[in-house]
Amino acid sequence: MTHHVIRLQGIGKTYRGKLGRRTEALSDIDLSIVEGEAFGFIGQNGAGKSTTIKIITGGVTATRGEAWVFDRPVHDHRARQGLAYVPENPLLYGYLTPYEVVSMGARLCGVTSADAKAHTMRWxxxxxxxxxxxxxxxxFSKGMTQRTALAHALACRPRLLILDExxxxxxxxxxxxxxxxxxxxxxxxxTLFFSSxxxxxxxxxxxxxxxxxxxRMRAVKSLQELSGQDPRYRxxxxxxxxPDGFEPERPGRWRGEIAASAMWRVLDEVRALGGRVVEVRSVLSLEQAFVDFIRREEEGAVQPA
Structure with a gap:
């Protein structure tokens, strides 16, 4: 049986600005995350990633729609049992030490350990x-503070880890x-839910x-689905x-770009030639898929999810 850890249905968020003007930050967000999934939330600055995360964690109330965590409405404090959240800029008390932050967090989360000190130091x-x-x-630098917050979150042994950048x-x-x-x-x-x-x-x-x-949620897909193309490799x-279709890089070394479906044929050919594979690298990247998707959407070639 599939267990949904996060469910969003018709989520919308409207902010009232100066002079009574309304700004729609989110519109009709539908999303389900299952137990054990790692879900990456991507989009440009101001797209609505942080607002969505704040609604899931109970920090902001949605204007419309429903949100559940562990099958409980997010306004129910019990929905946050087993959830750990690290924002983009965690605010930690400067007079505390990492040891105090992590050990205190683990105790507050009810983490039991035969050696609490060892548990804290391990993280x-x-x-x-x-x-x-x-x-x-x-x-501390920003990076050290960020690592302290991450250590604190994982020391609590969360079932769901939500990370904003x-x-x-x-x-x-x-x-x-x-x-x-x-x-x-x-x-x-x-279960991991993160934006970056x-x-x-x-x-x-x-x-x-x-x-x-x-x-608006434009797509929920795998990397290959998001790119709209078959995986290819260098x-x-x-x-x-x-090998057939390869070009010289230098004497005795050849490079080629092939589809995933042709991989075994190429490997068999290289073996038959008595050669060896030096490197296999995916041509497709999330960054390129993201840019291509936005371009196709602006050209009207993509339908919203």
């Missing part, structure tokens, strides 16, 4: 914060490490992507002779 070290566990957060402020090494930790969480059965502008780093995390544009091989 701090996982986010490379062990050496600064007892230093005040006020002295989780890689914000992290350097390339930090982004890679956080993506790996989130992969482990997902592979362990956790760092599309290259997070495309491997999500099972599906939701594309929101001007406050293949680099070393061989005495070029």
């Amino acid at each position: 701090l070290e996982r986010f490379d914060l062990g050496a600064v566990a007892h230093k005040p957060i006020r002295s 989780p890689l914000s402020g992290l350097d390339p090494i930090g982004r890679k490490e956080v993506v790996e930790i989130l992969q482990e969480y997902h592979e362990g059965g956790g 502008h760092v599309l290259f780093d997070v495309e491997r995390l999500a099972d599906r992507f939701g594309l929101i544009h001007h406050g 293949v680099l091989v070393e061989s005495g002779r070029a």
Whole structure:
């Protein structure tokens, strides 16, 4: 039986601005996230990603529609049991230390452990914060503060982890490490809902992507479905002779771009030539799929989800 962790039905949000003017931030958002899924929420700045997340977490009330988490209305405080949320700019008390934030959070969430100190330090070290566990957060960079908030969230052992721009402020090494930790969480059965502008780093995390544009959900698809094309790969091989359709890169090395359906044929041909595969890389990226989708929509070639 499929268990829906998040359900949104007809969600709309209208803000009243100066002089009584109304701004529609969201319109008719329908979405269902099942248990164990990793869902990437993408869109341009101001598209409505953060507003949607705030409605799911109970921070903002929808003007229209219904929202449920764990089959409870989001206005019911019990809907947030088992949910951990990290905003784009987490506000942590500067006089506290990472150890105090994480250990206190775990206790408040009812996490029991034979060794609470070891549990706290394990998560701090996982986010490379062990050496600064007892230093005040006020002295931290944005990236260190972000890692502290992520350690706090995961130390609570959430069933659902909601992240708004989780890689914000992290350097390339930090982004890679956080993506790996989130992969482990997902592979362990956790449900992940996240928004991000760092599309290259997070495309491997999500099972599906939701594309929101001007406050409307335009598509909920896999990467291949979003792109509207079959997966293609760049293949680099070393061989005495070029496989069919490949071009020379340098003597003895050949490159080609092939469809996924042709992969086994090419690999068999390379083996028959006595060669070896050096690299296989996906041509399709989430960033390119996103840009192409928006362009097709503006040209009128895409129907809303």
